[in-house]
Amino acid sequence: MMGIAEEAYEAIMSRRSIRAYEKREVEEEKIRKILDAAMCAPSARHEEPWHFIIIRRRETLNGIMRIHPHAKMLESAPVAILVCFEQALETSPGYAPLDCANATMNILHAAHALGLGAVWVGIYPRKERMDAVGKLLSIPEGVFPFALVPLGYPAEKKGRENRYKQERVHYEKW
Numbered sequence: 268m269m270g271i272a273e274e275a276y277e278a279i280m281s282r283r284s285i286r287a288y289e290k291r292e293v294e295e296e297k298i299r300k301i302l303d304a305a306m307c308a309p310s311a312r313h314e315e316p317w318h319f320i321i322i323r324r325r326e327t328l329n330g331i332m333r334i335h336p337h338a339k340m341l342e343s344a345p346v347a348i349l350v351c352f353e354q355a356l357e358t359s360p361g362y363a364p365l366d367c368a369n370a371t372m373n374i375l376h377a378a379h380a381l382g383l384g385a386v387w388v389g390i391y392p393r394k395e396r397m398d399a400v401g402k403l404l405s406i407p408e409g410v411f412p413f414a415l416v417p418l419g420y421p422a423e424k425k426g427r428e429n430r431y432k433q434e435r436v437h438y439e440k441w
């Protein structure tokens with residue numbers, strides 16, 4: 268039997284981007300757990316600059332697909348979480364996007380741990396995507412879309428990959 272630490276390690280090592288989903292709703296309870304994990308992420312000076320928009324409406328998901336050049340997977344996604352940051356909550360200049368990256372990564376890992384597939388769809392730092400998504404979702408001024416994470420029960424299987432590169436590892440000095 269694996270201990271909890273080993274299971275966590277296995278979960279990190281086996282996560283992959285899933286871009287095809289079953290035609291099956293994701294339970295609200297799982298979304299709540301995923302959001303809990305997102306807000307558990309570390310942030311600079313504990314500033315927690317994030318907001319999350321849960322999108323289930325088909326017309327909205329289609330709208331994002333029209334705006335975003337690499338979001339075709341939304342076609343089969345029953346739900347997506349948009350991670351945003353509120354600039355006014357950032358107390359360490361420039362750190363809000365880094366905090367949101369941590370929250371996004373936690374979403375990906377929590378989804379995987381709960382048997383769901385997910386993928387990081389990049390929005391920040393591309394201004395045209397941030398503006399278009401902000402407009403579509405009536406996001407107020409001073410709040411910026413960071414990344415979208417479509418979620419669903421996986422309809423594709425992907426294996427673990429070995430990406431270890433010894434030449435990228437340096438000991439003590441470069």
Ligand SMILES: Cc1cc2nc3c(=O)[nH]c(=O)nc-3n(C[C@H](O)[C@H](O)[C@H](O)COP(=O)(O)O)c2cc1C
Nearest residue numbers: 282283284285286337338340386387388389390425
């Ligand atoms: C910042 C960022 C932006 C990404 N944007 C997209 C995207 O717009 N569309 C997409 O299908 N995948 C996107 N991805 C997913 C990557 O393509 C994927 O993580 C990478 O190919 C490695 O595969 P893996 O996630 O299965 O390990 C993005 C990932 C990151 C970290």
